[in-house]
Structures are given as structure tokens and as C-alpha cells.
Amino acid sequence: MLAYILRRIMIMIPTLLGVTIIVFLMLHATPGDPAELLLGERATNESLEQMREHLGLNEPLYVQYGLFLSRLLKGDLGETIWTRQKVWIEIKHRFPATIELSLVALCISCFAGMLLGIISATKQYSIFDYVSMIGALAGVSMPIFWLGLVFMLIFSLNLGWLPLSGRLSIGVDLDVITNFYIVDAVITRNWPAFKDAVWHIIMPAVTLSTIPTAIVARMTRSAMLDVLRQDYIKTAKAKGLSQLQVIFKHALRNAMIPVVTTIGLQFGVLLGGAILTESIFAWPGVGKWMYDAVMQRDYMVIQGGTLFIASLFVVINLCVDVLYAVINPRISIQ
Amino acid sequence: MGNPKNPYDRHPFFEQISQLWRNKTAVAGLVIVTGFILMAIFAPFLSPHDPLATSLYDQIKPPVWHETGTWKNILGTDELGRDTLSRIIYGARVSLTVAIVSVGIAFTLGTLLGCISGYYKGFWDSLIMRIMDMILAFPYLLLAIVVVAFLGPSLKNAMMAIGITYVPRFARIVRGSVLEECEKDYVMAARAVGARDWRILFIGILPNCLGPLIVQTTLSMASAILDAAALSFLGLGAQPPTPEWGGMIARSRALILRASWVMTFPGIAILLAVLGFNLLGDGLRDALDPRLRD
Numbered sequence: 001m002l003a004y005i006l007r008r009i010m011i012m013i014p015t016l017l018g019v020t021i022i023v024f025l026m027l028h029a030t031p032g033d034p035a036e037l038l039l040g041e042r043a044t045n046e047s048l049e050q051m052r053e054h055l056g057l058n059e060p061l062y063v064q065y066g067l068f069l070s071r072l073l074k075g076d077l078g079e080t081i082w083t084r085q086k087v088w089i090e091i092k093h094r095f096p097a098t099i100e101l102s103l104v105a106l107c108i109s110c111f112a113g114m115l116l117g118i119i120s121a122t123k124q125y126s127i128f129d130y131v132s133m134i135g136a137l138a139g140v141s142m143p144i145f146w147l148g149l150v151f152m153l154i155f156s157l158n159l160g161w162l163p164l165s166g167r168l169s170i171g172v173d174l175d176v177i178t179n180f181y182i183v184d185a186v187i188t189r190n191w192p193a194f195k196d197a198v199w200h201i202i203m204p205a206v207t208l209s210t211i212p213t214a215i216v217a218r219m220t221r222s223a224m225l226d227v228l229r230q231d232y233i234k235t236a237k238a239k240g241l242s243q244l245q246v247i248f249k250h251a252l253r254n255a256m257i258p259v260v261t262t263i264g265l266q267f268g269v270l271l272g273g274a275i276l277t278e279s280i281f282a283w284p285g286v287g288k289w290m291y292d293a294v295m296q297r298d299y300m301v302i303q304g305g306t307l308f309i310a311s312l313f314v315v316i317n318l319c320v321d322v323l324y325a326v327i328n329p330r331i332s333i334q
Numbered sequence: 335m336g337n338p339k340n341p342y343d344r345h346p347f348f349e350q351i352s353q354l355w356r357n358k359t360a361v362a363g364l365v366i367v368t369g370f371i372l373m374a375i376f377a378p379f380l381s382p383h384d385p386l387a388t389s390l391y392d393q394i395k396p397p398v399w400h401e402t403g404t405w406k407n408i409l410g411t412d413e414l415g416r417d418t419l420s421r422i423i424y425g426a427r428v429s430l431t432v433a434i435v436s437v438g439i440a441f442t443l444g445t446l447l448g449c450i451s452g453y454y455k456g457f458w459d460s461l462i463m464r465i466m467d468m469i470l471a472f473p474y475l476l477l478a479i480v481v482v483a484f485l486g487p488s489l490k491n492a493m494m495a496i497g498i499t500y501v502p503r504f505a506r507i508v509r510g511s512v513l514e515e516c517e518k519d520y521v522m523a524a525r526a527v528g529a530r531d532w533r534i535l536f537i538g539i540l541p542n543c544l545g546p547l548i549v550q551t552t553l554s555m556a557s558a559i560l561d562a563a564a565l566s567f568l569g570l571g572a573q574p575p576t577p578e579w580g581g582m583i584a585r586s587r588a589l590i591l592r593a594s595w596v597m598t599f600p601g602i603a604i605l606l607a608v609l610g611f612n613l614l615g616d617g618l619r620d621a622l623d624p625r626l627r628d
Contacts, residue, residue: 014464015467015468018464018468018471022469022477026484027484029484137612137613138609141556141560141609141612142605142608143564143567143583143601143604145564145567145583146567146583146601146605149590149601150597150598153590153597157590267473268474269474272476273474275475275476276475276567276568279568290479294479294570297483306472306476309473310473313471313472
């Protein structure tokens with residue numbers, strides 16, 4: 001097992017290097033002087049020259065890439081153009097908001113997706129099955145930025161049930177410890193803030209979970225259908241087990257194996273979708289920060305944020321692969 | 335010679351077509367997709383107004399079923415008095431163009447790279463597949479957003495960005511099929527009689543991989559429309575005043591309280607178009623991929 005994990009990590013390294021190469025080359029593919037792009041229009045000649053020196057722009061490309069990589073290894077992602085803050089510190093500051101939103105969305109899509117999938121599979125060709133599978137297909141086809149606006153219009157502007165945007169209402173006090181507001185509220189036993197934070201997260205999380213929910217529902221249904229056809233399910237039924245026991249004790253366990261992988265892969269959808277969702281709901285995470293950066297052409301932020309999200313995605317995929325090997329005794333670790 | 339032909343013994347192609355025809359989801363998808371294609375082709379004849387014509391007197395008109403709606407603007411107008419229905423009809427042109435061009439880029443590059451990878455194996459295979467892994471290391475939409483952010487926002491760059499991010503899907507499918515086909519006797523026979531590599535690949539092997547490729551193309555068209563709309567929504571795709579569905583939604587955000595219909599219809603158009611391609615893709619998969627057939 002350990003050897004397998006180590007080998008997977010070894011395979012991950014060239015991929016991560018590839019990510020840095022793509023991000024590095026992107027700046028050079030952009031028309032114009034990289035130093036000027038990174039410093040913005042307000043840069044003085046002196047600071048431009050300094051930046052050129054720093055990036056090694058007068059050196060050949062591979063030397064520049066080496067410099068880029070060595071800065072990365074030191075954790076130096078540069079400074080933002082407009083606010084002159086360290087990119088890395090800005091990411092650390094905003095990341096909990098994104099993870100909080102993504103995790104809640106992931107929980108919603110696991111729960112709702114698997115429930116829909118299981119019921120659809122056990123009642124194949126029923127009305128419920130048809131409706132939920134058409135719903136799932138619509139979910140996969142959904143422009144989530146539009147769905148978010150529709151939710152806003154209905155639940156916030158018309159019905160007034162949920163807050164329009166942001167993470168907390170103005171005037172709600174919360175001692176920030178971990179920067180995960182829901183967790184912070186629980187730690188400090190600040191129940192009004194807890195309720196407020198939960199109320200704020202519902203709409204963006206449901207919006208973000210739309211596509212993953214649909215994918216998980218479709219996957220669960222087909223995996224369950226595969227398993228329910230097997231002989232041992234017939235045996236279990238013949239032995240007189242109740243429907244629920246057959247489904248949850250015997251079928252679901254084996255059907256879970258492909259579903260877990262699918263769920264793990266949804267993290268990528270969530271991280272990418274976060275840019276859309278966060279910018280609609282003014283959710284102060286990495287996604288909205290990158291969207292703002294794209295609007296203001298803060299290339300330092302785009303570069304740093306992209307590197308960070310892509311690396312995170314690679315690491316998560318590695319974890320999913322390892323998890324898959326752990327839960328599936330049939331997979332040969334060769 | 336010549337036995338009378340058994341009427342039930344049809345060519346596999348016709349067998350697949352009839353499979354497809356019996357599949358309700360595929361037919362539903364086909365109807366929707368055909369509808370959008372016709373809409374795009376005949377946009378000038380179908381749309382009641384010029385999609386770019388602004389009108390001071392017709393700003394933010396509601397749709398016809400609304401109390402104050404009129405038949406002049408069936409789906410109402412936007413903040414500049416442009417007819418929503420006409421803009422949606424012309425928007426089909428933009429969205430389908432984006433889908434065709436970006437999936438075309440991905441299809442061509444992906445098939446070529448997949449062929450090289452699967453046929454020549456060894457060094458080229460490792461190199462190409464590692465590059466594909468790098469592209470796949472970026473989560474959904476992020477790479478496209480970043481590429482357009484660096485190259486500058488325009489529909490052309492958006493199409494290119496989406497195309498690049500879809501290359502690995504095609505390359506992987508083609509590589510897998512080519513690897514499988516290369517083991518078969520006909521490839522060996524073709525090699526034995528001295529056929530050139532490109533001939534074996536494009537005339538011998540590739541037609542046998544068409545099934546999964548067609549399915550992937552259809553499903554990619556769906557996601558390309560969705561991604562292009564998202565990019566335009568973020569201001570990175572089609573630029574105003576181009577009638578593009580995602581861009582229409584972005585500009586209608588300011589009107590969300592006053593005139594929610596301006597935002598509603600382009601969203602429905604995106605949903606329907608993407609749904610159409612997804613239904614068709616699912617149906618094609620059932621019909622063309624015998625391994626998945628019950």
C-alpha cells in the first residue's frame with residue numbers, strides 16, 4: 001500500500017511541474033512586457049527595471065523558469081498589483097471561505113445525489129425514476145450563474161427568506177478564529193452568528209451543488225442498478241431480508257465504490273464553479289478574488305490563484321485515487 | 335449465387351440508426367438540437383426585429399402575457415429597447431458557432447494526438463499523455479478563464495481556450511481505441527502488405543473508433559455551449575453588443591428587480607440548448623456503444 005501511495009506521489013510531481021510550466025508560459029504568451037503586466041500601468045521605469053531583474057527577463061526562458069520555480073518553492077507568489085499585498089497571504093486569508101462553501105456544497109450533493117440515485121434505482125422505470133433522471137439531466141445542463149440569479153430573485157428578493165449575498169449580515173459579531181464562520185460560531189457558542197452564517201451559505205451552496213448533485217445521482221443510479229442485478233442480491237432477498245436491509249447492507253456497499261470516485265472528482269467542478277458562484281453571491285473567497293483580478297487585470301493574482309487551485313486539485317485527485325484503492329479490495333495495486 | 339437477402343439482416347449502421355430512433359431521449363434531443371440549428375440558420379427570417387436595433391420608446395417592455403406586454407415584443411425588451419426574442423434567436427448562431435469551432439479544435443487536435451500516442455507508443459505516448467494530464471490538472475472552467483484572461487477577452491479567444499481544455503477528452507478516447515485496434519489481425523495484415531502508417535490509422539483504425547468519438551463530440555458540444563455562456567457572463571467571451579445568451583444574463587443583473595424577464599429567457603435558452611445536446615449524446619451512447627446496451 002505504502003509503495004502504491006509513494007508511486008502515486010511520484011507521478012504527481014511531473015503533473016505539478018507541468019502546471020507551473022503552463023502558468024509560467026501563459027504570462028509570456030500574453031502580448032506585452034511581462035514586467036509591465038505584473039506591475040500595472042502605474043509602474044515607474046525604475047520599478048519596471050527592478051522587476052525585469054527580479055524575473056530575470058533578460059535571461060533565456062529556461063533560466064527565467066528556474067527563477068520562477070525557486071521563488072515558488074520559497075512560497076513567494078509575488079505581490080498583488082493594486083493593493084501590494086503578498087499573494088500567498090491573501091490566498092490564506094480567503095481560502096477558508098471557499099473551502100467552507102465547497103464542503104457544504106459537496107455534502108448537499110452527496111446526500112441529495114445519492115438519495116435520488118438509490119430511490120431511482122430501486123424503483124427503476126417508475127414515475128419517480130423518470131422525473132429525477134430528467135431532473136438530473138437538466139442539472140448537468142444548468143448554467144449555474146443563471147440559476148444563482150433565479151434563486152436570488154425568488155428566495156431573497158421576492159420571498160425575503162434568505163439573505164442576498166455575503167457571508168454574514170452587517171452587525172453580527174463573530175470572533176474569527178479559523179475563518180470558517182460556521183465552525184467559529186460553534187466554537188465561541190455564538191448561536192445568532194451561527195444561524196446567520198448558515199442562512200447565508202444556503203443559496204450559494206445549493207447553486208454550486210447543482211451539477212455535482214446531478215452527476216452523483218446519475219452515477220449512484222447506474223452503479224446501484226449494476227449491483228442489484230447480481231446473484232448475491234437475489235440470495236439476500238431469497239433469504240428473507242427486508243428491502244431496506246438488502247439495499248443498505250448489501251447493495252449500497254458495493255455500489256459505493258464508483259460513487260466515491262465520482263464524488264471525489266466533483267471537487268474540481270466545485271473549485272471551478274466557485275469562481276462563478278462566489279462572484280454572483282459576493283462570497284469573499286478565492287473564486288471572487290480571482291474574478292475581481294480578471295476584471296482588474298491583476299495578473300499576479302491570476303497567476304498565484306491558478307497555481308494554488310490547480311495544485312490543490314492535483315493533490316485532491318491523488319487522495320481520491322488512494323482512497324479508491326483503499327476501499328476497493330478488488331483493485332490490484334499493481 | 336446470391337441468396338435472397340434476409341430482411342432482418344441489416345447493415346450494422348442501419349441497425350444503430352433504428353436503435354437510435356427507438357430511444358426516446360435521443361429523439362427528444364435530436365428535435366431540440368435540430369430546432370436550435372434551424373433557428374441559427376434562419377435567424378434573419380425568424381426574428382421579428384433587428385437584434386442590435388435599440389429603441390428609446392421600447393425600453394424594458396414586459397413579455398406579451400404580462401398586462402402591459404404587446405405582440406410587438408413577444409418576450410419583451412432590454413434596457414436599450416432591444417427585442418429579447420430576436421436577440422435569443424441570433425444568440426443561437428453565436429452559441430452554435432462557439433460549440434462547433436471549439437469542439438472542432440478539440441476533435442482535430444485530440445484525434446491527431448491520440449492517434450500518434452496510441453499508434454507509435456513509447457516516448458511520444460508518454461510525452462503526449464503527460465501533457466494531457468497537465469491540462470486535466472486544471473479544474474473545470476479555470477483553465478479557460480485563465481487563458482482568456484491572459485490573451486484578452488474576445489469570442490475568438492474563448493473558443494480557442496475552450497477548445498484547448500477539451501483536447502484531452504478526445505485524445506484519451508482515441509488513444510484507448512487505437513491501442514485496442516492495433517492488437518487486431520487486420521492491422522497486422524495491413525502492415526504485412528506494406529500499407530503506410532497514415533493509411534492504416536485513418537482508413538483502417540479510425541473508422542472503428544467513431545462510435546465513442548461521436549458520443550464525446552455531442553456531449554462536448556453541450557459543455558462548450560455552457561462554458562462559452564459562463565465565459566461571456568464573466569465578460570470574457572462575446573463582447574457587447576453581440577447577442578450572446580451568457581452576456582445577456584450578465585447585463586440583465588442590474589434589472590433583476592425591475593424586470594426579471596430580461597434575465598429569465600436567455601437562461602432558458604442556454605438550458606434547453608445544452609439539454610438537447612446532452613439528451614442526444616446520452617441516446618447516441620446507448621445506440622452506438624454496444625457495451626453499454628442492455
